[in-house]
Amino acid sequence: METFLDLGRQPLSNGFLAADQFQDEYFFDLKACFNTDTCMVSLEKFVDSSKMFNENYHYHASKSQTMIDHFASAASDIKELFNSVPTVLEIGSNDGIFIKNFDPGHSYCVEPCSNFAELTNSMGYKTYDDWWNVETSRKIVDEIGKVDVVYSASCMCHIPDVENAFVAVSNILRDGGLFVFQDPTAYNMILNNSYDQIYDEHAHIFSVLSLSKILNRCGLQIVNVTPLDVHGGSNRIYACKSGTPAPVVNRMIESERSIGLHKSDTYHRFADNVRKSREDLIQLLSELKSDGKKIISYGATSKSTVVFNYCSIGPDIIDYISDTTEVKQNKFLPGVHIPIVPQPPSIDDSVDYAFLGAWNYLDEISNKENVFLSRGGKFITHVPRVRVIGE
């Protein structure tokens, strides 16, 4: 294991809090390392999962239309692969954004955040309020038998003992069944300099290279890969107990090797770029602020928790963050304590610049904020480099 990046003292990225909770706030040292054997990028130290994923989990996937459309299309692609209605188990079902596209009679969920487990249970989907591991897989197989499809979005990378999670998938998948999972990629992180993919919940950042090695040890084989735009660049991986990989699998591994994802030097260079990004962002925001500009942030994302804490950017620079998620509103961003307000239909006329905390929804946000943009309002992003968009 080689540590390559130190993002400093960080709070829980989704630990939005009220002012009377500031004193008890939890912090940890956020560092990323590279495994020279598996080529996996992981956190140097994992944060205890129950601190992050519990009944207070703040991230509601259904708050973005882009994601609603995305999961409807994922579900329809999966249905097309089967002649009859498949039995589906979703791991990490959040607010039901994916599973609601399937018939409750044949679909099951596993979700350790009990606020969401209750919600999908109430929608008619039998939901196990458990951590996904070998023990849980045995319990579920005893109750419902093996399934045709295991699906998981932005969840496998959250599991510290990911090998155990993959073995658990292998246990519950019937022979000939399909494991489909999608998570952000190291490839896009390196190309976009999007260091804010590294946070407490992302125990690992996957590459096809690293996954092919690890899945093989767990009795699974990658048979297909689809690159996706969501979450700043993700891969949807299709794996089976046995099968022939489509040519794209090796092509993806070759592209990953061509940018050096198999070499630790690549990650050290990335860390240099990350430090430069921090300097540039502090400089840009400080200059705008000294010129009397009003700057807000758009989307109280876990990614922006990382950026603002790493760069020590607080409410003296960013007046507020707007977000559509009710449970985040009227709270504060973890660590640097920038206030979060409900998102108005259009950015307030007094605002000059909006930092894109949710930079991965640039198209959706630009469409919504055409009034802001046409009156000369500007977006700021740090991806792939710090810049005012359109300048």
Ligand code: TMP
């Ligand atoms: P994500 O990047 O982890 O999906 O989080 C996106 C966050 O941004 C989520 O809290 C919802 C918020 N958001 C807005 O407030 N307005 C928007 O227009 C979009 C697309 C997202």
